[in-house]
Amino acid sequence: MIRAASSPDVHKRSVRMPGGRIAVYAVLTLIALGTLFPLLFLSINSFKDQGAIVAEPMALPKDWSFVYISEALSQINFGQAAFITAGITILSVGLIVFCSSLLSWMLVRNNSTSSRGLLLVLTAAMLVPFQSLMYPLIHQFESFGLKNLPGLILMYGGFGLGMSVFLYHGFMRSVPLALEEAALIDGASIGSLFFRIVFPLVQPITVTVIILNSLWIWNDYLLPFLVLGNAEHKTLTLELYYAKMLAGQFSNPWELIFPAVLGSIIPIVVLYVFLQKYFIKGVTEGAVK
C-alpha cells in the first residue's frame, strides 16, 4: 500500500540513468545465458552419440535423432518411474499438508508451555541430518514390513513435518480467533471450522508447503535408495542412478546419461513453466513468513 501511494515509477525514473539500466539488462542477460548453459548443453548432447559428445561437446548435433532419448527413456523405465515418483510426491505432500496444518492449528490455538515446547522440538528437527537416524529408521520400518513404497510415503510425511509445521504455525498466528469464534457460535463443527474458515485463509502458505516439499521429494535420492534400493519399482532419480551404475560401473556412457538426465528433469520443468507463478509465490511466501 505504501509503495503504491509513492508511485514507484516516477520515483525510479528520477534516480536511474537509462544507461545504467541498459547495462544491468545486459549483465542479467549474460547471467541468464550462463544459467541456461548447462541445460542447453544437456539438451543438445542428448541427441548425439558417445563419440560426438566426447569429441565435440559444444557442437550442435548433426541430425536431431531421438534414438538416444528413446533408448535412455526405456532404460530408466520412464513411464513407470515418472508415475511412481509423481504418486509418491503427491501422496507424501498430501500427508504432510494434512498432518502439519492440523497440528499447527492445534499448536496455535492451544498456546501453552507444552505446545511451545512441541513446536520447538518439531522445528529443531529441521537441523537433524538424515544420516543421524536413517539406519535405525530403515531398520524399524523394515520390522513393520514397511520397507517399501507405502513406507517411503510415510517417511516423507514425517520428514516434511518439521519445516511445514514451522511455516504453517508462523502463518496461522495471524488468523484472527474472532472469525473462528463467530463460526462456532453459528454452530459450525470442528471439521467445517477448519475446512471452511482456517484452511482457505492459510492457502498461500499451503502453496508454499506443497511446492517446497514437492521439490525435494521429487528429486530425493538417498531415501528411495535406502528403502527401495534395486527394487522393481524405482523413482526417477533412482533409475537414473542405477542406469549409470549398471551401464558402466567403470565408465561413463554419456550417450545414455545425458538423455536420461534430460528425461528425468523434463516433467518438473514442464510443470514449472506452467505453474511458475505458484512456484515463485510459494517460495516468496515461505520467506516472509
Next chain:
Amino acid sequence: MGMKGTWRRWTAGAAGLALGTLLLSGCGSQEAKAPTSYDFYIFNGKSENAEAMEEVVDRYEAETGLTIRLFSLGTTDVAETLRSEMNSSAKPALFSTNIGGVMEWSESGAILDLNEASDPELKALAAEVPEPLRLSADGSQNYGIPYNIEGYGLIVDTRMVEELFNLDNPDSFLEDFKAATYDEFENLVNGVDAYITNNQAGDVTLNGETYTFAPSKTELTSQLTGVFAEAGAEKWTYGDHMGNMAMNAVFSSAVDARNASEEQVDELQAPLEKLAQTLDLYSLHAAGMNGPLERGPSYINSSTASYDVSVQLFSGGKALFLKQGNWVYPNIEKLNPDILPTLTFLPIKLPLEQSDIKIEGLTVEQFNQSVPQFVPSYYAINTRVTQREQELAQQFLVWLNTTEEGRRTIVEDFQFIPYNADENVKFENTLNNSLIEYQLAGNTLSNPFNGSPAGGAYWGQEVFGSILQERYYNRAGEWTPEDYRTIAEQAVQGWKDVMYET
C-alpha cells in the same frame, strides 16, 4: 447444510487417506512376508551367471518338484541388499558371500560351518575344498563352497608377440617370459617401447635366450602406441590387483592378511616399494589412442583411462599387455573377437629379493612365474531359516557340485572355472584355459588383498589406490626411489591407522 456437507466430505477424505495408507502398508507387508510360497530361497550375489542360474534352478525344480525363489544381483550394493534380505522375514537359505562378508555372518552366527553340515554329502564335499581356497574367519572354519576360480595377469595376444619378434611359434617365447627375471622383463618393456617409438629393432634376452625384433613393423605391430593398456581412472586395477601382488610376498591367504600383526603390515614396506617401481615402469609405457598416454591429468581421467578404454586399447592392438583377469573376456569379445583364440596370461613380475618374501618355501623365481587365482564368491548356508530349508539348500549344493549335470552346468552354462578343475576341463575361453594351466602346474598366488582392511574397498582403493592415483596425476616426471619409499610408507601407515585392538 453447507457446513455439515463439508464436514462429512472432510472426514471422508481424511478417513480415505488414512485407510489408503493403511491398505498400502498392509499390501506392502504381505508382499514382504509370503514365505510360504517357496521351499527355499537362493540369494545369488553374482551377476555373471544370473541368467544361467535361472535356467539351472528351473531344471532343478522340474527334477525335484520343489519351488525355489531365486534372486540375483551383481556389482552394486550387493552387501546392503543381502543385509536387508537377511533381516527380513523371508530369509535366503542359500546365499553368496566372500571373504569380505564372512566376518559379518560368522560374528552374527548366521552362517553354517560346513564342517557341521547336516547333509553328510555336503560335509564331505566341503572337506575336499583345498585348504587355501576355504572360506573362514580365522582359518579354522569352512563356511562355503566356492563358486569358481578367477585370476589375472598380463594378458597378451600371442600373434602380436609372433609379429614383434618374427616367430613362427610363440611357445618358446611364452615359456622364456614366464621364467624370466624382473630385469629381463624391464629390458623387454624398454625394448618394445623403443621399437614402437623409434623403430629401433634391437635384441632382448628372456631366460637367457635372445629374441630379435622383426626388422620392419607389420600391419599389426605398427598399431602399437605403448606397452601397457592402463586404466588409471580405476583405482581397483592397481590399488586392489597390483596391491595384491605385493601382499602375496607377506601373506599366503586372505585370512592371513585379515589377521595380520602390526609387524607383518610393516613387512609390506619392501614389497610395496618394489611394486611402486613396477607401476612406475608400467605407467611410463602406457598406450593411448593416438600415441603414448603420459602421466598427468589424462592418465586418470575417466574419458581417457577408464576400464572400457583400456580394454579397447588392447583389443585394438594399441598395447602389448593388458593387466586384467579372465572376466575381461566377454568385453574383448564385443570389441575384437578375432584375437580371442590367441589370448593367454603371462605372469606379473616384481623386482623382489628373497629377503622381501616372508612366506616359507616361496622363491622369487616361483613368485615371478605365478599368477594370482582366487575364489570371488562362495555359496553359504543360512542358519536362521528352518531346518528343512537348510537341508534343501544343502542338497542343491551337493547336486550342483557332484552330479555330472551339475558340474557340466558350472562349466558350460556358467562358464566358470570349477575350483576343483582337472585337465579334462576345457573352455572355448582361452583365458580360462590359461588359468587352468597355471593352476595345474601349481604356479598360483593368492588373494590376500581381500583380507586387507575392508577387503580392498578401503585399503586397496581408498588408501593405496588413492595414493597412486594422486602420483599419477601430479608426478608426470620421473619417480625416484624416494617416491617409491613414500608411496609404500603411506600405504603401510594407512593400513595401521585402521588397526584397532579388538
Next chain:
Amino acid sequence: MSGYYKKWFWPLALPGLILFAAVVLVPFLIGLFYSFTAWRGTYFVGGSAWSSFVGLENYARIFQSRQFLHSLVYTLQFTAMAVISISVAGLLLALMLDYAGKRVALFRTIFFLPNLLGGLALGFIWQFIYQNVFNRIFGEGGLNIEFLTNMTQDSTKNLFALVIMVTWQMAGYMMIIFIAGLNNIPRDLYEAGSLDGVNMWTKFRYITLPMLMPSITIVLFLTLASSLKLLDQNVALTNGSFNTSMLSLQILRTVRYTQPPDYGQAQAQAVVFFILVAIIGLIQVYITKKKEVDA
C-alpha cells in the same frame, strides 16, 4: 473457547505427532543409543544392544579417523565458501532485478530454474562440463588457466567446482527471498535518503542492508543447512575420490570401509554431525536475529 480447542487437541494433532515420532524422534533416539554400541547393522556384537554397549569407544575412534576428520574440515571449508557465494550471488541478482524494474519476470523464471533439478542429475551434467568443456576452454591451447582444468580430480579444486555448482543451483532461490525482502522496504525510507543527497552505497549500507536482515536470516539458515548436509552433488561429481568426501557421504561410506560393517561408528559420526549442524545453525539464527532486533 480454549477448552474447546483443548478438547480437540489430541485427536487433531495426533496424526502429525505419531508420524513425527515414528519417523524422526524415535529413530533419532534409537540412533543416539546405538552410537554407544557395537552395532553391525543386522546384529549386535554379543547378542543384544545392551550387551554390546561400548561406551564412548565409537566416538574415540572417529576422532582418530583421518578420513572422518578430513571430511569434517572439508565440509566446513565448503560450507563457508558456499554460504558466502550463494548469498552474495542471490543478493546481487535481487538488487539487479530490483534496479531493472519491470519486465524481469523472465529473468526471475530462468534464475530459479536450476533449483528444480535434483543434485544427482545436476552433478552428472556438471561432471561432464568440468571434465570436458572446462578442460577445452581453459586448458592448454585455450585460455590456459590451469586452475580451472581437471577440477574434479583434486581435493582443493573440487571445492571450487562444488561451490560454482551449488551457487548456480541455489542463487536463484535466495534471489527470490531477497526480492521479497526488498519489496517490504518502504520506499519513503529511500526518498528521505535522496533528499539528504546520500549516494547509493550509503543507502544500501544504512537502509537496504539493515532492512533486509530478516531475509538474510532465512537465506543464511537455508544455505548453511543445505551446504552442511550436501550429499547428492558430492556423489555425482566425484563420489568421494581424491579426498573429496563431505560428512554426509563419509557416514554412508563408513559402513563400506569396515568389515564387519561398523554401523555403531557410522552412527556416532552421524551424532557428531548433528551436533555440529545444530550448533552452527543455532549460533547463526541467534546472531542474525539479534541483528534484526538491533536494526
